[in-house]
Amino acid sequence: MTMQVGLKVWRFNSRTGERELQEFEIAAPEEATLLDCLDIVKDQHDGTLAYRKSCRMMICGSCGMRMDGAAVLACKMRMYDIAQAGHVPVISAMGNLPIVKDLVVDMDPFWEKFNSVNPYLQPGYEEPPDGKENLITQERMNVIHKEALCINCGCCVSECNAMEADPLFTGPQALAKAMRFVGDPRDGQKLARLEKLNGEHGIWECTRCYFCTERCPKGVDPRDAIAKLGAESMKEGIDRDMGAKHAKWFVTSARTTGWLRETELVPKTQGVVAAIKQTRFALDLALKGKVPPPFPPHVAKDVKESRRLYDLVRDQGRDGYAGIVQGERALGRLSHGHGVGDQTLEEIYDRPGAYHRPFIADEEADA
Amino acid sequence: MLDMRHLGAERIIDRLPGSRELSMTFAGVDPIYDPVPVRPGAHYHMGGVETGNDGETELTGLYAAGEVACVSVHGANRLGGNSLMETITFGRRAGRAAAEWALANTTVDLPESAKADAERELKALLDVSSGERPWQIRNDLGTSMLENFGVFRREEQMTRQVEIIAEVRERYERGVVVEDKGDVFNSDLTQAIELGNMIDLAACMLQAGVARKESRGAHARPYDYPDRDDENFMKHSISRWAGDGPELSWKEVRYTKFDPMERKY
Known part of the structure; x- marks a missing residue:
């Protein structure tokens, strides 16, 4: 089965610096990806179109480009729904990198x-004692x-x-x-x-x-x-950057008062001199009730909970990257609208419309 | 259909995340819940430009590494990890040797005519203004090779394919139209040049395939020669281009630590 696909492609000529939005209307197989469509354009409509490609299966990383302003891998982008909706997407080169030609950027x-x-x-590890390998747990x-x-x-x-x-x-x-x-x-x-x-x-x-x-x-x-x-x-104690100081102050204020002590945020992050320069701004904010006065410190009723959380993170050694890693598996999160792994194999085989259970010759004997 | 459901969600997510991603993206099938439609495809090129242990080839100064090279560690089998050995181990060695050679030899003696020939060929390719576009020929080449020189090979199909290749070559040599005449990222031109190389390569593969009257690794002839024949074919097929066609010769297999044996699993 074929479908009609419309594409608007931003062409770029590096010799002349000219840009032009060119529209193509092509017939493509229903399972076509954006890359397949570009191949059809290049083969059958305009051989001068330039883009990178290689593996066609999301592993080489060659075909990054933009579709409707958002970066995509062309080989991963199935076009069926877009074409069925009658939408004509705009294809352009990736951002933040100089364009060489059409959809090709200088990497x-x-x-x-x-x-x-x-x-x-x-x-940096020691050589294993008996010349064997160093084993690292999964x-x-x-x-x-x-x-x-x-x-x-x-x-x-x-x-x-x-x-x-x-x-x-x-x-x-x-x-x-x-x-x-x-x-x-x-x-x-x-x-x-x-x-x-x-x-x-x-x-x-x-x-x-x-x-x-x-x-x-x-x-x-x-x-x-x-x-x-x-x-x-x-x-690891590498906290000289303003960003680190800023983050640290959030932690300190949460631990001490349970609130963000905004008044002290600027001096703690940018230093006292920078803070003095902003006194006027701070006073204006205070007059409008945007920041609480620093004295007396406003302590939250359940501040003990926030302190307990702080201790817990320390006790469990989760104050570095370990606090952000939760044994995550990026690809494991892919799902088709239903929870993954919450069904037994029997339930999977017995779903309505499921492909029949495979015949395994020795299954009975094994059981 | 490839049914992986019995492995269970946890193992599929843990051990086969890449395959799951491919199935979901391209077939719209989650292997945890449904079998995946599969078909043969070209996954990896075994064989290639013959190299030594440092990626050096017959031509001084030309080094090959990766999928294009053939150091001949694995023979005719596509075993898991073939490509790792070619890239990580021999890629590193080839890169190092090539760099050393390049630093020690800043100029290369090339006959003037070689450069002139290459330029003339390019110009001839770019000057064609009417005729077939390369993609039609490329598609016909691919479809016929899959059909006649695919997973299971038959003598008569291979012989027929030799004729088809001759026809394809004739079409190519009649002149194909390259629409992009520019000199910036001209993939229209490179694809046309590659098509010519593919036709040559197909001819080499066919000649070696017909001559190898046995089944070994990925070269499977279940209908006439289903078994491996170490007596006659424990040797490398070497193809050289001789003017207007490939010339096949054989080379002894060198083995040291491990004796080659039939794969029985």
Whole structure:
């Protein structure tokens, strides 16, 4: 069965700098993905269209591009529903990277940042005594399960708002990759890595807009990775950045009063001098009732609960990235609108319309 | 249909998350609840450019690594991890050796004519203004190769495919139209060049496939030669391009630590 698919593609000619929105109407098989549709356009309609592709099965990371302004992997994007709805999506190159031609971007800045986090294991462990291997439990590797799924497609970088503001920002992909090594129990350079990541253009530049996590086609959750790096940095005492100070003050105020002590937030984060400069602003806020007066401190009735929570996190050793990792399995969260794993095998086989139970020759004998 | 339901949700999520993602994205099927429709596909190229242990090839200065290379560690079987060995181990060795060679040899003696020939070929390809687009030929090549040189191979189908390849080559050589005449990321041109290479490669595969009268690894001839024949075919097939067609020769298999044996599982 074929379907009619309409596409509007932003063409770009790097020689002349011209941009043009070109519309195509094609016939494609019903199971076609966006990449299949682009192949049909290139083969049968306009051979000059340029885009990257390779594996066609979401593992090589070549075909990152934008559809209706949001980064997607073209090979993962099934077009049936879109075509049936009569929608004609706009296809354009990824953001935050220079365009080479049409949908092809220059990935060099991406790879530079990727390389800047030294994306290789730096073994620091002792050689195993009898020349055998060092065994690591699955549980300890689960910590970086999501980060290890990254295929370097660049979709997160394309969407990153912080990078739009500061093109030198290390960015979600490189930072997720950094977490992949910081969280690896075999890596011996954790502290050196964290030190560097706390520097200029590092983790604290992230604005937490969550676009990277939202658009990642593989479930890597780069923003989560950045949060883990921040938490682990603070646990290791690397807290000189304003971002770290800011976060620490939230914890301190919650522990001491159960409230956010906003009046002290600015001096604790930006320092006393910066705070004095903002006195006027603070007074205005206070007069309008936007911030409570610092004295006497306003202590919450159930502050003991918040203190207990604080102690619990410490006692369980969850004050670093461990507090953010919950044995998560990114791909495990994929579901088709129903809970996963809450049915027995018998229930699965007996569902109405289910494919019949397979015949296994020796099953009876085994039972 | 591939039924994985008996494995249970936990094991599927834990051990087969990638396969589950593929099934859900491309077939709309969650393997926890339903069997997955499957079909043969080209997953990995065994064989390739013959290399030594450092990725070096017959041509001085040309190194090959990864799926394009054949260090001949695994023979004709696609075992789990083939590609890891080719990339992680031999990719590293090839990269290192190639870099060392490049640093030690800053200029390469190439006959002037080689460059002129390549330029002329490119120009000829770009100058074609009427004729077939490459995709039609590529599709016909792919469909016929899957049918006649797919999972199970029959002598008469392979022989027929040799003729089909000759026809495909004739169509290609009559001239295919490359619409993109530019010099920036011109994948229309590279795809047309690759099509020519694919036709050559198909001819090499067919010649070696017909000549190998046995079943070994991925080369399965269940109808006429269902068994492995170590006496006659414990050897590598080597194809060289000789003017207008492939030339097949054989090379001894070198083994050291492990004796080759039939796979019985």
